[in-house]
Amino acid sequence: MSYKEKLVKDRMPHHVAVIMDGNGRWAKKKGNARIFGHKNGVNAVRETVEACGELQIDYLTLYAFSTENWNRPKLEVDALMKLLISSINNELGNLDKNNVKLMAIGNIAGLPSNVHKELNQAISATSKNTGLSLVLALSYSSRWEIQEAIRQIVVDAKQGKLSENDLSSDLISSYLTTSGIPDPDLLIRTSGELRISNFLLYQIAYSELYFTDTLWPDFCKEDLFEAIYNYQQRERRFGKTGEQINRH
Numbered sequence: 669m670s671y672k673e674k675l676v677k678d679r680m681p682h683h684v685a686v687i688m689d690g691n692g693r694w695a696k697k698k699g700n701a702r703i704f705g706h707k708n709g710v711n712a713v714r715e716t717v718e719a720c721g722e723l724q725i726d727y728l729t730l731y732a733f734s735t736e737n738w739n740r741p742k743l744e745v746d747a748l749m750k751l752l753i754s755s756i757n758n759e760l761g762n763l764d765k766n767n768v769k770l771m772a773i774g775n776i777a778g779l780p781s782n783v784h785k786e787l788n789q790a791i792s793a794t795s796k797n798t799g800l801s802l803v804l805a806l807s808y809s810s811r812w813e814i815q816e817a818i819r820q821i822v823v824d825a826k827q828g829k830l831s832e833n834d835l836s837s838d839l840i841s842s843y844l845t846t847s848g849i850p851d852p853d854l855l856i857r858t859s860g861e862l863r864i865s866n867f868l869l870y871q872i873a874y875s876e877l878y879f880t881d882t883l884w885p886d887f888c889k890e891d892l893f894e895a896i897y898n899y900q901q902r903e904r905r906f907g908k909t910g911e912q913i914n915r916h
């Protein structure tokens with residue numbers, strides 16, 4: 669029996685977030701350059717988007733490029749930016765046909781202008797779609813996001829739009845780039861690394877974490893179904909006791 673068949677419909681996560689890791693190692697194992705791994709990583713992105721569509725998941729957030737990734741060799745950064753543009757171009761028709769709404773979080777204005785332009789066009793072209801929201805985290809890091817949120821809160825407080833009594837967890841969430849997006853229920857990281865690497869730190873307070881040794885380019889639909897099956901076996905308590913959760 670495949671994992672997909674074992675899934676329970678009314679316990680689907682609403683939001684799955686993924687740290688796509690292991691492209692470089694996958695390429696190296698095959699005796700190829702790192703960018704070969706990134707190119708093959710696009711197939712895993714397609715598989716994951718399709719699988720989320722099949723399960724009618726609301727949000728899929730992919731960590732596609734971190735603030736720290738700018739420190740990689742220029743050749744790799746340039747190749748990744750080129751790959752982003754070509755992937756958006758190649759996949760846009762398919763995404764739109766499948767009712768996928770493209771969104772982006774991160775320092776989007778800081779991306780090269782051609783990437784920025786292409787991304788914005790794809791975001792507006794799919795803005796009316798009502799199926800899966802595919803959120804690309806680009807030039808994103810949590811510490812950057814939290815710093816920007818605090819900066820804006822200070823500005824608004826100085827202008828009298830906010831007072832210290834207005835501060836709440838929801839208010840802080842509304843200043844993050846993920847404003848309006850529910851927190852992830854499930855966070856997946858591939859390639860065997862057991863780290864969060866500056867990703868959605870505020871938003872994953874109660875997310876279930878799932879780590880797999882599979883390298884990202886090898887990640888396929890059945891891997892996603894397995895992760896969700898694993899998630900469905902867990903009891904989410906949000907700080908309460910098991911008895912409180914199971915009392916109906």
Ligand code: FPP
Pocket residue numbers: 688689690691692693694702706707709710713730731732733734737751752755756804859
């Ligand atoms: C991490 O692997 C992967 C990245 C930094 C880039 C992810 C990008 C893609 C999968 C392609 C484009 C994405 C979209 C959404 C079209 P790594 O390079 O850190 O691998 P390593 O740890 O083995 O070196």
